[in-house]
Amino acid sequence: MIQRTVVHQILRDAEYFPVLGILGPRQVGKTTLAKALQPLLGKESIYLDLELEDDARLLEQPTRFFQQHTDKCIIIDEVQRAPHLFALLRALVDQQREPARFMLLGSASPWLMRFSSESLAGRIAYTELTPFSLAEIPQEIPQEIHWFRGGFPDALLAPTDELCSRWLENLLRTFIERDVRLLGYELAPAALSRLVSVLPSVHGNLLNISDLSRTLGVSQPTIKNYLDILEGAFLIDRLQPYFQNTTKRLVKSPKLYIRDSGMLHRLANIASGETLHRHVIAGASWEGYVIEQIRRHTLLRWQYFFYRTQKGAEADLLLLAPNGKKALIEIKLSGSGSTSRGFFETKTDLQPDFQYLITPDGRNYQRDDGLHILPLRDFLLSEISRIERG
Secondary structure, eight states: OOOOTTHHHHHHHHTTOSEEEEEOOTTSSHHHHHHHHGGGSSSOEEEEETTSHHHHHHTSSHHHHHHTTTTSEEEEESGGGOTTHHHHHHHHHHHSOOTTSEEEEESOHHHHHHHHHHHHTTTEEEEEOOSOOTTTSOTTSOHHHHHHHOSOHHHHTOSSHHHHHHHHHHHHHHIIIIIHHHTTOOOOHHHHHHHHHHHHHHTTEEOOHHHHHHHHTOOHHHHHHHHHHHHHTTSEEEEOBOOOSOSSOBOOSOEEEESSHHHHHHHTTOOSHHHHHHSTTHHHHHHHHHHHHHHHHHTTSSEEEEEEBTTSOEEEEEEEOTTSOEEEEEEOSSOSOOOOHHHHHHHHHHOOSEEEEEESSSOOEEOTTSOEEEEHHHIIIIIHHHHHHO
């Protein structure tokens, strides 16, 4: 089993919070993680999967079942299938507040966050479980493979690229044709499928809702609703622009990224890593991959933005660390070490504490002007902690 970096955070939360919430897309490994955590919780536990009829039947009288097991951690998988449980969990926690009474696993972030925040505010600690990050995978899996296939366990570890592609295709089809409906959304699967199919052309670019509306023949409110659902299912991310007190005219639209690089490449019909390097989206794919790997490594402690003025000053990523330090990042697929004029203008505007150019591989060195050029893996393993130390 590949060790997940979130384990330590969950175990720390389990020493204080009565309810633990683990969120993440389908097939990302939430069930595997929960079962691996069971012997580490310091108490006996019971695992229930609400997609299994026998387990769901045990909760037909939930109050009785929970009161019979007050000394155990009750793990409820696919909890979004039972929204009526949240009010009951709050009452039981308030009657007997002790750490790690319940662990809730879910695949729908907005849904789970809404119901749990209404009922369990101050009682629950959330953790997002992402697909495998570059920092988590063993060294024998090359970065190139991880970038091409993405981090979903069954896709990354598939015997062939073809099987990886088929697995990702089936995951996406299941989400569009089944999962969205189970979450209570009344959507047209065909329209959602068309939107998903054009996302590779939007990946890494400013999001223009009106353009998508015209292309797909769907209203702008519908497009916004569909994007909210895709973001809530952890499939896309909208990176927000950074604003500060300035007289300069700044871009205000977010940039859209498909979070898992393997899913991006499947949607773009890229069949292999060799084909990827020749594809028109290679640069945007690498940019999104780097941003997502940094997000997975820093978890929710940091803030993430891009910066762009109407006149062309631009930075691919601006990181705001918990200590207030700013790191300005340019991302390049080539290892030339050259940066754009717009990046230097951005340095003048933002006055960052750290500045980096991240490449796939190559040397790790710092130029006389303070720009630190290094491979992605080096940045993840050393620079994030250095920024946090200030």
